[in-house]
Amino acid sequence: MEIIVAKSAGFCFGVNNAVKTVNNLLEKQKDPIYTYGPIIHNAQVVDFLTSRGVVKVDDIDEADSNGHIVIRAHGVTPEIYKKILDKGLILEDATCPYVKKIHNLVKEKCEEGYKIIIVGDKNHPEVIGINGWCNNKAYIADTVEDLEILDESDEKICVVAQTTITKEKWVEITTALKKKFENILEFDTICSATSKRQNEAEEISKHVDMMVIIGGKSSSNTQKLYDICKKHCNLTYKIETSGDLPPVDIKKIKKIGISAGASTPDWVIEEVIKTMSELNKQGKVDIVEKDGEID
Ligand code: F3S
Incomplete structure (x- = not known):
């Protein structure tokens, strides 16, 4: 394995x-x-x-x-x-300085008269925080359908992203916005650590038989990793600790991929690897670290 x-x-x-x-x-x-x-x-x-x-x-x-x-x-x-x-x-x-940068950005653009649109989840604390910096007047869109009620007469639009959304969602929503409005200031504020994590997990999920995503139940970036990997690997599981590992006969699986959300400590990841190695019993286990380049 x-x-x-x-x-x-x-x-x-x-x-x-x-x-x-x-x-x-x-x-x-x-x-x-x-x-x-x-x-x-x-x-x-x-x-x-x-x-x-x-x-x-x-x-x-x-x-x-x-x-x-x-x-x-x-x-x-x-x-x-x-x-x-x-x-x-x-x-x-x-x-996080990357989040602080968005606060300053929406504050400045709101003062310049732009209508702020945040692409993300309106209930996520990061989005609630960002909205506060533009007087809680931002419009928050999580889907293209959310854009339907926007008033097309708004002249100046400034759009930013929750740091952990997928690139796919950003492209989808900003493309729809550009069809609706002429004057759009677009700031892709997705955190590079997030896109790197998502790209690596996606690439690994294309080459393994089973994918395990480790992270907190309420962690939205963990959920996104799961969604991305599930598209490529049917046996994708989201777990919080080693105790949540699925009842799969691990000995029959050749390649297992692992990624984890931004709030998952190393010791939780190590524990999952240890448990899987033990479940494999006497079988040989090779543990390798990859940054997305899979043979
Ligand atoms: Fe900051 Fe990016 Fe983490 S915005 S909190 S470094 S996911």
Whole structure:
């Protein structure tokens, strides 16, 4: 059996930075440490930090004013920054710089009179945060059908992307927008770490008998990896930990591909590989890392 692990599987730069911020605080601070929402979409990491005393709050009012509060990589609206500062909490901003760039962009273009369109999921915290920087006036489209109700008389349109959407979705929606509007400013803000991860996983899924995608249940980038790979490999499974591995007779499978969402820590990936190797019993297991170039 050969296990092919995508090089890009696991923590992205932004998530790594957010987790590091919390860990640094744990080492140096005696004051309470809060995260605004789960620091990342991974239950194992969140549980571990909770066991060390980090408290997740969903409302700033739940935090004591003598504490530190970490804003996660997804970013937040300007209202949340204000609430934190008004309360006297010490702000630890782990907003990913790529997301921060979108905040600045939509703010600037909104002030210049553009109607902002965000391609993405209106319920995702990153999108909610971005919308806050253009006064919550953006139109959020997740499908081409969502564009139908847009008023064609709008003259200036500026479109940006949630960082984790697929290139396919971006192209589909911006192509439809261009048919509807003449004056469009287009900013492809899909994170390069996301496209690299998606491309690698897709390429691997074309060459394996089974594909395993590891990530949190509420991680949208993990779900997207699953959707992409499922198109090429029928035996594609999405799991959170090694305990969720499907009841497949692994010994009959020659090549297994593995990728993982941006919030999946290395130790969870390693545990899955170890469990699969054990399930293969005495069989020989070759573990290789690939960046999408498959023989
Ligand atoms: Fe940032 Fe890209 Fe990760 S936007 S949080 S580095 S997926």
